[in-house]
Amino acid sequence: MTRLNSPLSKIEGLGSSKSGTHHFWHQRMTAVALIPLSIWFAASALAYVGADQGAVAAYFAEPINAVPMFLFIVASTYHMSLGLQVIIEDYIHNEGQKIALLLLNRFAAWAIGSASAFALIRMALHP
Amino acid sequence: MADAPNSPGPSGRPLGRPLSPHLQIYRWPITMAASITHRATGVALAGGTLxxxxxxxxxxxxxxAYAVFAAAAAHPLGQFVLFGFLWSICFHLLNGIRHLAxxxxxxxxxxxxxxxxxxxxxxSLILAGGAFVIGLMVRGGLGT
Structure with a gap:
């Protein structure tokens, strides 16, 4: 994967900024991925949120739907954690509270993403 | 104690220090409103992942388990949440493309x-509103 850090920043650590372009770049990569994925998701949700349980499970049992849904879950929960991290860093100035919220942010993203992915995989493998 | 900006000085008269303007002072140009809405819809979408x-x-x-979800989604409050989720996706997507440009x-x-x-x-209003109206006409609501 392309990293925009200079070799010098890799060996020296990143100084007072604490990070380089990694956050910016990952936010943009996930943003670009989410353009088609979120359009697909919105269309799927509009079509299937009101359907009965069997129809929803059958929809996500199809690989052609399960794979984009999996990608949408991964890209959106990662993009979410990057965005919420910036908001926490902008508004929370107490160091202890900030660290606690940054941890909570990442844990919540992993929890929500894992729960969604597990449910999806269950439907995909046990139609 | 930090002095309030217009607290009396040693002479008893207010110091009249200039106040730093903040959100309630500025006009809201549409670009600023869009920036704030982008962040707000981002937070709303984080709630939407739940x-x-x-x-x-x-x-x-x-x-x-699905019947419980379906009942919540069909409730007027659920419909409001679904519409908010849908509009937030539309706004954040369109404004995100603006950011990428x-x-x-x-x-x-x-x-x-x-x-x-x-x-x-x-x-974003046309897309989300249009989808909602079509949903109402076809099925009597989003996800009902």
């Missing part, structure tokens, strides 16, 4: 930025 997770877990669990150097002129901000508001 709804998404619930939907998928209910569908994976079976008809009984800025990232590669396009659209920075003030009249252009104002126009694209207006387009994002109009486009």
């Amino acid at each position: 709804f998404l997770s619930w939907w998928l877990m209910a569908a994976a669990s079976g008809p009984d 800025w990232d590669v150097g396009y659209g920075f002129k003030v009249p252009t930025a104002k126009m694209t901000a207006a387009l994002v508001y109009a486009g």
Whole structure:
């Protein structure tokens, strides 16, 4: 994967900024991925949120739907954690509270993403 | 104690220090409103992932669990949440494309930025409103 850090920043650590372009770049990569994925998701949700349980499970049992849904879950929960991290860093100035919220942010993203992915995989493998 | 900006000075008269203007002072140019709305819809979408997770877990669990979700989604409050989720996706997507254009150097002129901000508001309302109206006509609601 392309990293925009200079070799010098890799060996020296990143100084007072604490990070380089990694956050910016990952936010943009996930943003670009989410353009088609979120359009697909919105269309799927509009079509299937009101359907009965069997129809929803059958929809996500199809690989052609399960794979984009999996990608949408991964890209959106990662993009979410990057965005919420910036908001926490902008508004929370107490160091202890900030660290606690940054941890909570990442844990919540992993929890929500894992729960969604597990449910999806269950439907995909046990139609 | 930090002095309040207009607290009396040693002479008893207010110091009359200039106040730093903040949100309630500025006019709200549409570009600023769009920036704030982008962040707000981002937070709303973070809440929306809980709804998404619930939907998928209910569908994976079976008809009984799904009936609970479906009843919540069909409730007027659920419909309001679904519409908010849908509009937030539309706004954040369209304004996100605007941000990506800025990232590669396009659209920075003030009249252009104002126009694209207006387009994002109009486009997101048309897309989300249109989908909602179609949902109402076809099924009597989003996800009912």
